[in-house]
Amino acid sequence: MTGWRGRAPAAFFLGSTALLAGGAIAAARGADELSRGTWAVATVLGLALSLLWTVRSLLDRRATVDVIAVLALGGALWVGEQFAGAMVTVMLASGRLLEARASARADRELRLLVERTPRTARRRDRDGVTRVPVEQVAVGDVLVVGTGEVVPVDARALTAGTFDESALTGEPMPVDRPVGDDVRSGVVNAAAPVDLVATSTADESTYAHVVRLVEQAQAASSPFVRTADRFAALFVPLTLVVAAVAWAIAGSPERAVAVLVVATPCPLLLAAPVAIMSGLSRASRIGVVVKGGAALEALAAGEVVLFDKTGTLTRGRPEVTSVVLAAEPPGAESVSPATSPIPYAVSCAVSSDELVRLAASLDQVSPHPLASALVRAARSRGLALELPTDVREVPGHGLEGRVGGVAVRLGKAGWIVGTGDPAWLRRVHRRAALDGSLTVFAAVDGRPAGAFLLEDPIRPDAPRMVAALRRAGIRRTVLLTGDRAEVAESVGRIVGTDAVLADHDPAQKLAAVHEESATARTIMVGDGVNDAPALAAAGVGVALAARGATASSEAADVVLSVDRVDIVADAILIARRSRRIAVQAVVVGMGLSLVAMLVATAGLLPAAAGAVLQEGIDVLAIGIALRALLPTRLHSVPMSPSDVATAARLRHAHDAAAAVVDQVRDVADDLRTHDCDLRPARALLDLLEHELVPHERADEEELMPIVARALGSSATTTMSRTHAEIEHQVARLRRLLEGLDDAEAADVPTEVSADDVTELRRLLYGLYAVCRLHNQQEEEGAFALVPAPSGTAPSAHESH
Incomplete structure (x- = not known):
């Protein structure tokens, strides 16, 4: 039964079109009785289905414009305008087919996503490689992903690989991921087998989250579409009044039928949803998942944008910004490291690059966020890493192990330096205090070797994004964060926000969103769990979810599936363009329909010609709406x-x-x-x-x-x-x-x-x-x- 329902709109369209074409062929050969009979069958088919849809709407207590189709088809049979009735039937069938195709496309995309969801994973352990259910994969497990296999959970590369990421990003070209790079679940290994270390479980992985997002984005209709439905319902009595006037003027029902034939409000019922769905499709191509037409219209109407700081305007993960080498103890012989291009007045045990290499090699097997930062730093310097041995985590202190025969220890200052207070240590603390940096200290072969300073850098695309928002029509931008005022003010100055609200906990963020929403339509952009209440309270919530599932993306109306914040401006441009095109399609289509009704009332438009004209108006309106699918210049x-x-x-x-x-x-x-x-x-x-x-x-x-x-x-x-x-x-x-x-x-x-x-x-x-x-x-x-x-x-x- 479900399969037949899925094929019914196509069967209705093909059947009605075949009957219309068959009648036309018969009329061309002079078989007038056969042509009228064929068109009458098409009219009866349309009338029966329209009656069915009208009764269902009345039983559900929903306003419907199908009653206009019932009257037009019944009137066409009554006055002998079988061709006009057949045209109206084809028009109804084409509308139902468009609606069904749009729904089927969304269902197909979800079905394909679900079918690609990994069910098992190959885990490497002491006994070799064993296949286990994906639900049993834990953070820190080493996984083997073969050629053509889907990565089961979010992970970090232990060996370099090439991946097809088109299922997540739409980018058709394979992407090279070197050792230490993040690899998201759902991508396909496009080259030789690779080893990965899991950084999330299956339920928390990116791909599972994308499937949930698509499920959430299926149903919600747009406010504009709902307004179109209500306006179309108001259109019914107007049409009946005009038809009655036409009947009274002519003294016969033929003019009334002509009015009814050209009065079907398909530009409202089809053009508006087509434009909105086209906007959703365009947004998805740039990595923006919009949860329905309502969210798209709210995005288009936004006037004030509020941003969280960490993970939104900043990277949200520490990056190594400086390496401070430990000086030799006073009186020690000053010997410059052979690998360092610069001799130091006071020598260090290892060079900067060597210290980064040793630390990153040890941290390859650690799922800690700071470990990823050190691995990325080594990769950016082009350093060759080794797999460590005898790795041991010391709770509360850090990590230690051996890299190529060298003992390496990473952790807190007290564990690395002890109770001493050398000058290099004071320099590290001073820099960390001035820049708000995190510190990781390192020892090599039992001796302090240096420290890494890590910061959460501002996204390089954030300042351009804020400027693009102003060009897109946003009149106010606000940085809303729980971070310290001095840090927040610095970020706000650099990215160019109009206001900064710092030291706000989730409750205060919620209050700030309510205050802004009292005077303007708001858009809240965030990525953390503490942003979820503010995202839900704003006119539209936008969540960054490129790194996996969070409470914020569940609460948001719009989700960015790529790790770029500048596409927020592009999403707003797409939303505004889609809404503008929807309005244009409706105004042109309904305006022409109203003109055609007046012409038919004056007796200048017979029912048959009116049916052909109305079909042309509908095609024109839908064609205007489909412009929303065409590429246009964006901020990117x-x-x-x-x-x-x-x-x-x-x-x-x-x-x-x-x-x-x-x-x-x-x-x-x-x-x-x-x-x-x-x-x-x-x-x-x-x-x-x-x-x-x-x-x-x-x-x-x-x-x-x-x-x-x-x-x-x-x-x-x-x-x-x-x-x-x-x-x-x-x-x-x-x-x-x-x-x-x-x-x-x-x-x-x-x-x-x-x-x-x-x-x-x-x-x-x-x-x-x-x-x-x-x-x-x-x-x-x-x-x-x-x-x-x-x-x-x-x-x-x-x-x-």
Whole structure:
């Protein structure tokens, strides 16, 4: 029975069309009786089904415009206008088929998602690889995913792999995931078998969450569509009055039937839903799941946007922003590490890159969020990782194990450094306090080796998104967070929000949303559990759910399935365009129908011609509505494959250059007024001239034209100016060092005055500040344009 119901609209459409065409063929051959009989059968078919639909609506106490179809079809039979009746029947059948196709498409998408849901997983343990139900997979399990298999749960790559992520992102090209990268459930392994470590259970995984989202998005109808239904119901008495007037004027029912034939409000009943559903489809293509037409219209009507901070305007996960190496104890022999390009006045046990490599190798097997940050930092530096052995977690302290025969320990300062208070430790605490950073300390072979400073960097696409919202018509943006005021104010200034509300717990967030909603239509954007009440209370809630299921995405009306916040502006543009097109389709369609009714009332439009005209009006209205499916210019800028490839190559060089920028501050920090050793500064100058400056020149020659093509030449002015300023400051550094007495004595500490040291330190800190600002400009103005695959982690230097 269910199968027949699914095929019934198509059978109705094919049957009515065949009867209409058969009657036309008979009429063309002179068989008038046969043609009228064939058209009469089509009319009776339409009348019977219209009566059935009308009775069902009346029993459900729902207003319906099917009564107009009943009267038009019955009247056509009464006055002998069988052709007009057959046309009305085809019109009804085409409407039912369009509605059924739209519903079937949604059901098919859900069915395909459910069918792809993994049922089992292959888990690696001491006994080898065993297949277990996916529900038994726990966080930390090592899984094997073969070629062509679906990743069962969210995980992190232990071996590099290539994955087809089209089921989640719509991106057709396979995506390479190196060691340490996040791999989301539901994607397909497109290359050799890979090992993954599970970071979530099956119920909490991304794919299970997407299935739930699609289920939630099936039913809700749009307020505009419901308004169209109500308006169409009001259209019934108007049509009856006009038909009665036409009958009275003509003194016969033929004109009344003509009015009824052209009066069917299909532009209201079909065009509006088609435009809204087209908008939903367009939004889904860019990674925005809108839970029904009501949410799409609320998105289109938004005036004020409120943002959570952590995970929304910021990445929501720590990133390594600096590595501070531990100095040797006083009196120890100063020996520069062989792998470090810069000698230090006070030496360190290992180089910065080696410390990152050892720490990341140990953290590969840890599901802790800070572990992911260290692995991403190593990957951005191009470091080769090893699988650790003898790994042991010490509750409350950290993690320890061996990497290639070296004992490595990661954790809290007290566990790594002990009770001492060396100068490098005080420097770490000072930087952490100033920047609001997290710290992870490291020991190598039982000796303190250094510390990692981690921050939650601002999303590079956030400032452009806020600017795009203003261009889209949003009149006010508010940062609403539970974080400290000084941190929130800093983020608000950088991204450009109009107001900042800090130190708000969930109850206060809810009150703030209610206050904003009292004067304007609101949109709340968040990603955490504490955002769920505010998301539910806003006019429309938008949740970021690229990293799995959260309470916020369950409470939200709109869910972003890709890890980019700038598509919020695109979603609003799509929603507003879809609603505008729906209005246009209805105004044009109903306006033409009303004109046709008046013409029929005047006796200038016979029923047969009216039926053909009405079919044309319906097709026109639906055609206007289908424009919502067509691509249009959004905030996101399309880039050619060659531009994307060039930007990706320059991004790799950008990350390497950012590591050099870190060393500028380190060298400045280590300058001493007495017995100053200039060798680190000279080595740094060599790095700047051979790595940083060539990179900035390459950016000017290759990256700036890409940005100019995407955003216009004015967008490159500031970045081009800082390219020149960086090169100018490096040239000043060379002149300063050449002016000091360093001739022929590069290996001997050079005696320099306190004023010279001060000037050198000032120049280095200034260069560091300019480079850091410039790197952030490139992140926001250039690299944020590149369509990164969903789930791609940022570089370890994005906060710079």
